[in-house]
Amino acid sequence: MAYDMLLSLLGKALWQTLHMVLVSGIIGSLIGLPIGIFLATSGKGELFEAPQVNRIVGLIVNAARSTPFIILVVAIIPFTRMIAGTSIGTSAAIVPLTIATIPFFARLVEGSIREVDKGLIEAARAMGATPVQIVVKVLLAEARPGLILGLTLTVVSLIGYSAMVGAVGGGGLGDLGIRYGYQRFMPEVMLAVVIVLILLVQAVQSAGDRLARHFDKRTRKN
Amino acid sequence: MNALSPSVDVNATPMVRFEAVGKTFGGTGGHPAFTALTGVDYTVQRGAIAGIIGRSGAGKSTLIRLVNGLEVPSAGKVFVDGVDVAALDAAGLRALRREVGMIFQHFNLLSSRTAFDNVALPLEIAGVGADAIRAKVLPLLDLVGLSDKAGRYPAELSGGQKQRVGIARALATSPKLLLSDEATSALDPETTQSILELLKRINADLGLTVLLITHEMEVVKTVASDVAVIDGGRIVEQGRTFDVFTRPQHETTRSLLSAASGGAKLPEWISADLKPAPQPGDRALVRLVFFGETAFQPLTARLVAEIGPDVNILAGAIDEIAGEPFGSLVVSYPAEPAVLERAARFYAETGLTTEVIGYGV
Numbered sequence: 001m002a003y004d005m006l007l008s009l010l011g012k013a014l015w016q017t018l019h020m021v022l023v024s025g026i027i028g029s030l031i032g033l034p035i036g037i038f039l040a041t042s043g044k045g046e047l048f049e050a051p052q053v054n055r056i057v058g059l060i061v062n063a064a065r066s067t068p069f070i071i072l073v074v075a076i077i078p079f080t081r082m083i084a085g086t087s088i089g090t091s092a093a094i095v096p097l098t099i100a101t102i103p104f105f106a107r108l109v110e111g112s113i114r115e116v117d118k119g120l121i122e123a124a125r126a127m128g129a130t131p132v133q134i135v136v137k138v139l140l141a142e143a144r145p146g147l148i149l150g151l152t153l154t155v156v157s158l159i160g161y162s163a164m165v166g167a168v169g170g171g172g173l174g175d176l177g178i179r180y181g182y183q184r185f186m187p188e189v190m191l192a193v194v195i196v197l198i199l200l201v202q203a204v205q206s207a208g209d210r211l212a213r214h215f216d217k218r219t220r221k222n
Numbered sequence: 223m224n225a226l227s228p229s230v231d232v233n234a235t236p237m238v239r240f241e242a243v244g245k246t247f248g249g250t251g252g253h254p255a256f257t258a259l260t261g262v263d264y265t266v267q268r269g270a271i272a273g274i275i276g277r278s279g280a281g282k283s284t285l286i287r288l289v290n291g292l293e294v295p296s297a298g299k300v301f302v303d304g305v306d307v308a309a310l311d312a313a314g315l316r317a318l319r320r321e322v323g324m325i326f327q328h329f330n331l332l333s334s335r336t337a338f339d340n341v342a343l344p345l346e347i348a349g350v351g352a353d354a355i356r357a358k359v360l361p362l363l364d365l366v367g368l369s370d371k372a373g374r375y376p377a378e379l380s381g382g383q384k385q386r387v388g389i390a391r392a393l394a395t396s397p398k399l400l401l402s403d404e405a406t407s408a409l410d411p412e413t414t415q416s417i418l419e420l421l422k423r424i425n426a427d428l429g430l431t432v433l434l435i436t437h438e439m440e441v442v443k444t445v446a447s448d449v450a451v452i453d454g455g456r457i458v459e460q461g462r463t464f465d466v467f468t469r470p471q472h473e474t475t476r477s478l479l480s481a482a483s484g485g486a487k488l489p490e491w492i493s494a495d496l497k498p499a500p501q502p503g504d505r506a507l508v509r510l511v512f513f514g515e516t517a518f519q520p521l522t523a524r525l526v527a528e529i530g531p532d533v534n535i536l537a538g539a540i541d542e543i544a545g546e547p548f549g550s551l552v553v554s555y556p557a558e559p560a561v562l563e564r565a566a567r568f569y570a571e572t573g574l575t576t577e578v579i580g581y582g583v
Binding site for chain 1: 290292315316317318319320322323324326328330332333334335343344346347348375376377378391395401
């Protein structure tokens with residue numbers, strides 16, 4: 001394949017991947033964040049005590065997380081059509097990607113928040129903080145490094161998931177690799193796709209690590 | 223008059239009052255209930271530094287948390303400055319908590335905030351503007367001796383410095399009462415002393431009432447004007463610190479006292495062999511406690527003159543409790559009727575407090 005042809009295919013696929021990952025990452029984590037906060041603060045004796053609802057939300061999150069992504073993509077096609085107006089293409093692929101992101105990120109948020117020292121919640125209560133103030137000023141602030149790492153992990157997983165949405169014509173790097181590299185026996189395309197994916201994941205991961213380190217004041221730095 | 227807290231006014235509304243307070247945890251869903259406190263009547267006078275001492279599990283953490291509503295009593299009532307804490311709604315409780323500062327054993331500082339921002343947190347929560355926060359926080363950091371550490375994160379501070387930040391934070395909303403939950407238990411003895419000095423200074427300068435719980439005798443002895451001893455969820459003894467510690471009435475107080483450095487300590491090899499009753503040829507081991515007037519008399523010379531030459535001094539210590547001198551001496555003499563009788567007469571004459579520890583060789 002001509003070099004400029006490969007480049008243009010790669011560029012287009014990379015753009016589609018970024019588009020899908022960014023949109024579903026942003027929407028999914030915006031919805032996942034409050035769900036994660038709720039999961040972490042609504043147990044018995046906690047800030048927004050609602051153990052029944054907590055259990056139900058937890059069950060739904062688990063159900064969503066245990067569905068293999070490729071099954072989820074096909075299973076929710078009617079829903080996708082309702083939201084995106086179509087079940088084929090990049091925009092349509094964003095719907096299952098977002099749905100998969102929500103519970104994934106929510107559990108990571110829950111984990112990070114649960115790691116915040118309970119003594120800090122008590123201290124904030126003793127200061128006269130409202131539950132919302134405790135979430136914003138204490139829990140989210142203290143969990144920030146963990147939340148950033150969780151977001152990083154979510155984006156990396158999304159890049160992986162996005163390779164599967166070729167099944168519904170979502171396009172992207174994974175799709176390019178399957179259709180050109182595998183089905184048309186073009187190993188150079190496959191190689192290029194793999195290299196671009198590696199670089200992309202690497203860039204996301206190290207940016208996330210650096211940001212998390214920047215916000216992590218828990219240990220002395222020299 | 224109270225040597226430590228000149229501003230105590232017993233006629234005013236007490237700062238904290240417990241009326242027959244009980245607290246039971248659990249007891250639902252088949253789990254057995256746990257009773258943390260029973261029938262607690264307790265008062266903290268305005269301007270006092272009140273100490274509550276007890277072993278872990280005695281109920282003191284629960285007790286202090288009832289004051290700012292972190293726990294709700296199962297029975298009885300808790301009043302802060304005349305206000306029934308349990309009767310407050312959520313907003314009223316938050317307003318009360320702004321008037322009651324609290325410091326903690328593990329400091330509970332936000333790791334993501336600098337010293338300055340940690341002290342600013344209660345003010346942010348109260349909705350104070352940025353300029354007013356600055357005007358409040360800097361003098362407070364100065365008060366606790368940390369003006370040069372304003373931009374440091376907790377991880378960059380020592381334990382004592384963290385607790386100083388904690389104290390500044392507790393003072394940010396100008397409270398009238400400071401609760402101290404084992405605030406020095408994670409600190410070394412020297413740092414403990416400096417933190418206690420700071421608490422004393424705050425109490426004297428700001429007229430702030432302090433209620434502290436601790437398991438360390440040393441803490442109560444150094445700062446508290448009044449003390450309550452808690453055991454098994456009950457207050458077993460309370461009064462002025464000096465009185466309680468020099469004339470302990472309850473078994474728990476005695477064992478806390480003998481576990482602490484306070485008073486003379488017998489070497490292990492002597493105390494291990496003591497018998498509760500004398501056998502022929504044994505010596506009586508007696509602890510003499512002197513304070514107030516008797517602390518300044520030449521007692522040892524008289525002791526030998528009155529009892530006889532065969533008096534041994536085994537251990538001795540001079541100590542200070544709530545600012546007053548307090549000495550103790552462990553002596554031994556033959557456990558013979560004649561000697562014991564002379565000793566008893568001497569003790570009665572001088573008003574010495576004595577305790578027979580045991581008998582041995």
